[in-house]
Amino acid sequence: MPFELETAPHPEKLKRVAIEPVSRVEGHGKVTILLDDANKVQQVRLHIVEFRGFEKFIEGRPYWEVPVMVQRLCGICPVSHHLAASKAMDQIVGATLTPTAEKIRRLMHYGQILQSHALHFFHLSSPDLLFGFGSDVATRNIVGVAAAQPEIAKMGVLLRKYGQEVIRMTAGKRVHGTGSIPGGVNKSLYAEERAALLKDIYQMVAWSRDAVQMIKGLFEQNLEQYNAFGRFAAHGMGLVRADGAMDLYHGGLRARRADGSTLFDHFDYGRYWDVITEDVKSWSYMKFPFFNALKNSDEGWYRVGPLTRVTQSDFIPTPLADKERQEFLAFDNGSATGATLGYHWARMIEMLHAAESIKDLLHDDDISGRELMATGQRQERGVGVIEAPRGTLIHHYRVDENDQVIRANLIVSTTHNNQAMNEAIRVVAKQYLDGKELTEGLLNHIEVAIRCFDPCLSCATHALGQMPLDVELVAADGTTLDRVLRDMHGVCLRDSPPA
Amino acid sequence: MSDQNTFLLDGEEIPFVPGQTIMQAAQAAGKYIPHLCWHPEFKPHGSCKLCTVKVNGRFGSSCTMEAATGQNVENRTQELDDKRRTLLQLLFVEGNHFCPSCEKSGNCLLQATAYDLGMMTPHFDHFYPDRPVDASHPDVMLDFNRCILCSLCVQASELADKKFVFVMGGRGMRGRKIIINSESGKLGDTDFAVGDRAASICPVGVILRKRVGFAVPYGERTYDKAPGSALEAAK
Numbered sequence: 129m130p131f132e133l134e135t136a137p138h139p140e141k142l143k144r145v146a147i148e149p150v151s152r153v154e155g156h157g158k159v160t161i162l163l164d165d166a167n168k169v170q171q172v173r174l175h176i177v178e179f180r181g182f183e184k185f186i187e188g189r190p191y192w193e194v195p196v197m198v199q200r201l202c203g204i205c206p207v208s209h210h211l212a213a214s215k216a217m218d219q220i221v222g223a224t225l226t227p228t229a230e231k232i233r234r235l236m237h238y239g240q241i242l243q244s245h246a247l248h249f250f251h252l253s254s255p256d257l258l259f260g261f262g263s264d265v266a267t268r269n270i271v272g273v274a275a276a277q278p279e280i281a282k283m284g285v286l287l288r289k290y291g292q293e294v295i296r297m298t299a300g301k302r303v304h305g306t307g308s309i310p311g312g313v314n315k316s317l318y319a320e321e322r323a324a325l326l327k328d329i330y331q332m333v334a335w336s337r338d339a340v341q342m343i344k345g346l347f348e349q350n351l352e353q354y355n356a357f358g359r360f361a362a363h364g365m366g367l368v369r370a371d372g373a374m375d376l377y378h379g380g381l382r383a384r385r386a387d388g389s390t391l392f393d394h395f396d397y398g399r400y401w402d403v404i405t406e407d408v409k410s411w412s413y414m415k416f417p418f419f420n421a422l423k424n425s426d427e428g429w430y431r432v433g434p435l436t437r438v439t440q441s442d443f444i445p446t447p448l449a450d451k452e453r454q455e456f457l458a459f460d461n462g463s464a465t466g467a468t469l470g471y472h473w474a475r476m477i478e479m480l481h482a483a484e485s486i487k488d489l490l491h492d493d494d495i496s497g498r499e500l501m502a503t504g505q506r507q508e509r510g511v512g513v514i515e516a517p518r519g520t521l522i523h524h525y526r527v528d529e530n531d532q533v534i535r536a537n538l539i540v541s542t543t544h545n546n547q548a549m550n551e552a553i554r555v556v557a558k559q560y561l562d563g564k565e566l567t568e569g570l571l572n573h574i575e576v577a578i579r580c581f582d583p584c585l586s587c588a589t590h591a592l593g594q595m596p597l598d599v600e601l602v603a604a605d606g607t608t609l610d611r612v613l614r615d616m617h618g619v620c621l622r623d624s625p626p627a
Numbered sequence: 628m629s630d631q632n633t634f635l636l637d638g639e640e641i642p643f644v645p646g647q648t649i650m651q652a653a654q655a656a657g658k659y660i661p662h663l664c665w666h667p668e669f670k671p672h673g674s675c676k677l678c679t680v681k682v683n684g685r686f687g688s689s690c691t692m693e694a695a696t697g698q699n700v701e702n703r704t705q706e707l708d709d710k711r712r713t714l715l716q717l718l719f720v721e722g723n724h725f726c727p728s729c730e731k732s733g734n735c736l737l738q739a740t741a742y743d744l745g746m747m748t749p750h751f752d753h754f755y756p757d758r759p760v761d762a763s764h765p766d767v768m769l770d771f772n773r774c775i776l777c778s779l780c781v782q783a784s785e786l787a788d789k790k791f792v793f794v795m796g797g798r799g800m801r802g803r804k805i806i807i808n809s810e811s812g813k814l815g816d817t818d819f820a821v822g823d824r825a826a827s828i829c830p831v832g833v834i835l836r837k838r839v840g841f842a843v844p845y846g847e848r849t850y851d852k853a854p855g856s857a858l859e860a861a862k
Contacts, residue, residue, distance in 0.1 A: 188760055190768055192840040197728035221838075300845030304727065307844065315844040501842075530762035531837055 133554040136162050136171035167563050172554045175412050183536045191527045192310050206304050207240035208516030212523040215512030217310035220527050222504025228497030229312035234377050235489045236298035241482040243291025244517035245475050250284020253579050261576045262569025283335045290332050297321040312501035329487045336480040340452045343473045358468035358552040358577040361386040364436035367515050372442030376515040397513040414546050429547035432519030434474035439465045446484035452477045468552050471580040516541050545581045552577040634698035643694035650690040659860035661711050664777035665690040677711050712744045720751045723772035730840030731832030733848030739855030763815030773832040780825045787824035792817045
């Protein structure tokens with residue numbers, strides 16, 4: 129039922145509930161829900177209401193500035209934008225990277241995957257998973273986790289810190305570094321940096337394994353709820369290596385339909401527009417990409433990210449993560465592979481893969497090599513694609529003969545997942561809100577569904593309980609039936625008008 | 628007692644040779660007077676006013692004022708540094724200085740001086756002027772968004788390179804600008820070369836060698852090694 133709840137036939141007669149803001153960090157999102165007189169859900173939409181404009185204002189800038197500038201899109205995954213733009217600019221300068229440059233970039237990327245997945249799982253989502261989706265908002269945050277289960281909180285904090293250290297040593301800074309430049313990198317790893325990272329990497333691998341066991345245990349304990357929560361079938365897309373292995377840094381595009389059949393495989397992302405088109409809808413600034421082969425965004429929408437990558441790749445090229453992948457696929461006859469909360473499990477498998485990959489790279493002498501840069505035949509167009517923590521990230525640029533960018537197109541993970549996120553929250557709305565009096569706890573189920581996909585839209589919601597939330601239930605005649613306020617300190621107030 | 632000529636700079640005796648400016652004498656003694664448009668290779672013209680000091684209680688530009696016996700020069704006082712910080716804030720809001728994505732970051736005298744003087748915010752409303760980027764030259768790019776009108780490129784091109792590529796033109800706060808001395812007004816139509824002295828004189832991020840941006844990692848850029856005050860005083 130992909131679009132059953134997208135547009136209600138007679139919205140003017142319905143009560144409107146808005147969750148706004150869903151987030152205040154990476155763009156500004158809100159959810160609107162239209163209910164009929166019996167509180168039956170008639171329409172649910174996730175709106176991204178902020179316009180960023182990066183594609184426009186980098187026009188005229190020199191191409192070598194782009195990897196540093198565009199990463200300012202995001203404070204959570206700037207490395208992904210930094211690397212995707214660099215890959216595009218590698219094509220502009222016609223470079224084939226040196227082994228040192230490619231491995232330093234991979235190291236940076238795995239550091240990013242590690243820190244971002246740790247942040248997402250431990251800091252943002254574990255409070256929901258450990259305490260329950262509708263539990264007390266005052267303790268449903270990372271501080272609550274630290275109080276109730278300090279070892280888990282410590283693990284999350286130190287895993288993230290380690291990933292940030294990897295980024296700092298490869299990019300120069302933990303956030304918004306400059307390490308990757310068109311044609312290579314500006315530094316390799318110094319001996320003391322390598323030794324410092326090697327000292328702790330085995331602990332990181334062990335903790336990443338523990339994290340996989342933790343989410344696996346949660347699935348086992350709550351099998352029915354976890355499998356059913358926001359569940360829907362979807363097509364999927366992601367990069368895979370030439371041999372079908374998971375490769376988060378480079379590869380060809382693989383897309384599979386919801387039934388598992390292949391739509392395209394090992395497709396050269398340099399011509400992504402031959403397989404993907406972006407649709408627009410009047411109610412959101414975010415586009416709706418779809419597979420060209422499936423004609424339109426109603427039929428051809430898809431999802432990206434950890435769940436798709438883990439299920440679509442033929443294997444994971446590090447042994448511990450691959451073993452976990454096989455267990456994930458086999459769990460309860462494969463039920464978790466289609467569960468929205470399966471994103472968390474897949475995410476932890478990827479975090480383990482990232483930790484193992486960092487360990488392997490730290491034993492590779494190329495990461496301390498001196499050959500950092502390469503050049504080649506100058507090109508006019510460059511497309512860089514990378515598997516960012518949240519999914520496939522596409523950067524596409526055209527550069528003129530004066531070295532200035534004349535066109536840019538960015539398709540970020542959240543955009544690929546736009547329709548999928550809408551779908552998830554519609555399913556959740558039907559499952560949990562239909563016919564019931566709205567409570568703050570019930571509305572949080574919507575945010576739990578969004579968090580499965582993309583902390584760029586939800587990270588502020590667990591900012592130590594500080595996300596202000598104002599939910600209003602308005603009758604068709606405009607009178608306020610119910611209102612729940614959550615202030616900056618996480619305190620909920622009900623402001624119901626007299627009956 | 629020495630018969631050397633001296634003046635007092637923040638209470639410390641500074642020797643000077645007759646004809647030297649206060650700035651030159653301070654530099655020779657390894658003392659830092661904040662500055663942007665002054666450069667030891669070229670004639671001072673006192674335009675940025677950052678090197679303003681108080682000489683016997685009166686304000687003056689240390690880059691143009693000759694040192695003299697009996698001068699009591701105040702330099703790094705709270706009053707003067709506060710005024711310098713305000714001048715820096717004015718420069719930041721008059722142009723478009725986006726340090727986070729500027730390749731000159733870490734090698735920029737304006738940025739380093741702002742750090743030195745503890746400038747934490749721009750304070751004033753930004754002008755957001757509409758200024759051009761000239762990428763017409765094959766090896767050098769001009770990004771006038773960052774120009775502070777120090778005119779060092781004008782002097783370097785005229786005096787060191789003998790080319791007269793850059794000219795100061797226009798009038799008024801928004802009209803004053805660097806003009807390229809070619810019929811088209813484009814750098815690509817001049818005989819400017821990447822090896823010219825003017826190509827490496829810019830203290831901010833206007834005159835940039837193409838295709839090498841961000842090649843130097845954090846920790847190895849000019850002002851990563853020492854603050855601007857220390858490096859400039861050692862020039």
